Amino acid sequence: EPEVTQTPSHQVTQMGQEVILRCVPISNHLYFYWYRQILGQKVEFLVSFYNNEISEKSEIFDDQFSVERPDGSNFTLKIRSTKLEDSAMYFCASSEGGRTAAGANVLTFGAGSRLTVL
Amino acid sequence: AQSVTQLGSHVSVSEGALVLLRCNYSSSVPPYLFWYVQYPNQGLQLLLKYTTGATLVKGINGFEAEFKKSETSFHLTKPSAHMSDAAEYFCSVSDLGDLIIFGTGTRIHILP
Numbered sequence: 001e002p003e004v005t006q007t008p009s010h011q012v013t014q015m016g017q018e019v020i021l022r023c024v025p026i027s028n029h030l031y032f033y034w035y036r037q038i039l040g041q042k043v044e045f046l047v048s049f050y051n052n053e054i055s056e057k058s059e060i061f062d063d064q065f066s067v068e069r070p071d072g073s074n075f076t077l078k079i080r081s082t083k084l085e086d087s088a089m090y091f092c093a094s095s096e097g098g099r100t101a102a103g104a105n106v107l108t109f110g111a112g113s114r115l116t117v118l
Numbered sequence: 119a120q121s122v123t124q125l126g127s128h129v130s131v132s133e134g135a136l137v138l139l140r141c142n143y144s145s146s147v148p149p150y151l152f153w154y155v156q157y158p159n160q161g162l163q164l165l166l167k168y169t170t171g172a173t174l175v176k177g178i179n180g181f182e183a184e185f186k187k188s189e190t191s192f193h194l195t196k197p198s199a200h201m202s203d204a205a206e207y208f209c210s211v212s213d214l215g216d217l218i219i220f221g222t223g224t225r226i227h228i229l230p
Binding site for chain 2: 004006033035041042043044045048056091093106107108109110111112
């Protein structure tokens with residue numbers, strides 16, 4: 001069964017450092033997402049991406065965050081200058097279509113990348 | 119704005135007993151509703167979804183959920199709990215656009 005792949009599975013970084021989290025979505029999917037889950041808290045939406053641009057983002061997704069799809073297969077999340085509160089599990093997801101598709105925007109999630117900021 | 123409320127962050131269920139996880143939502147348009155499960159150290163896996171049509175939907179691992187518009191609910195049930203059901207369960211809602219909102223999650227502990 002096709003799956004979403006995320007790397008690294010765990011990254012430890014110093015506060016202020018840049019971090020790039022990588023994701024390989026399912027190949028025929030057109031919509032891509034990042035969510036995060038701070039330990040013990042709920043899964044929070046960060047950003048959605050379609051047709052090479054951000055389609056929606058939350059208030060969490062400030063200027064320190066950016067996303068891109070550099071080569072048609074990878075989908076990356078960059079945090080420019082990490083803060084302690086960025087420590088979380090980051091989930092990438094992809095979906096075949098949006099709201100109007102028969103697939104009803106079902107997201108397939110990766111296993112997550114755990115980011116620890118010291 | 120859409121939102122999801124899950125009652126109870128932790129639930130203990132005896133093996134073989136009924137599992138019931140409650141979820142209430144709010145949405146300004148007919149919603150799409152989902153339940154996801156997260157096993158330890160793994161990502162989110164879709165259990166089941168409601169889009170249109172039959173209000174009782176069946177998912178993987180014997181789980182099912184019923185969409186009740188009058189109650190704005192989408193409770194998840196399983197007739198007989200198994201040890202392998204120990205995980206965290208998230209109810210989520212999606213209306214127009216790409217945004218999916220997750221509930222705070224309910225962790226199920228299975229008692230032998």
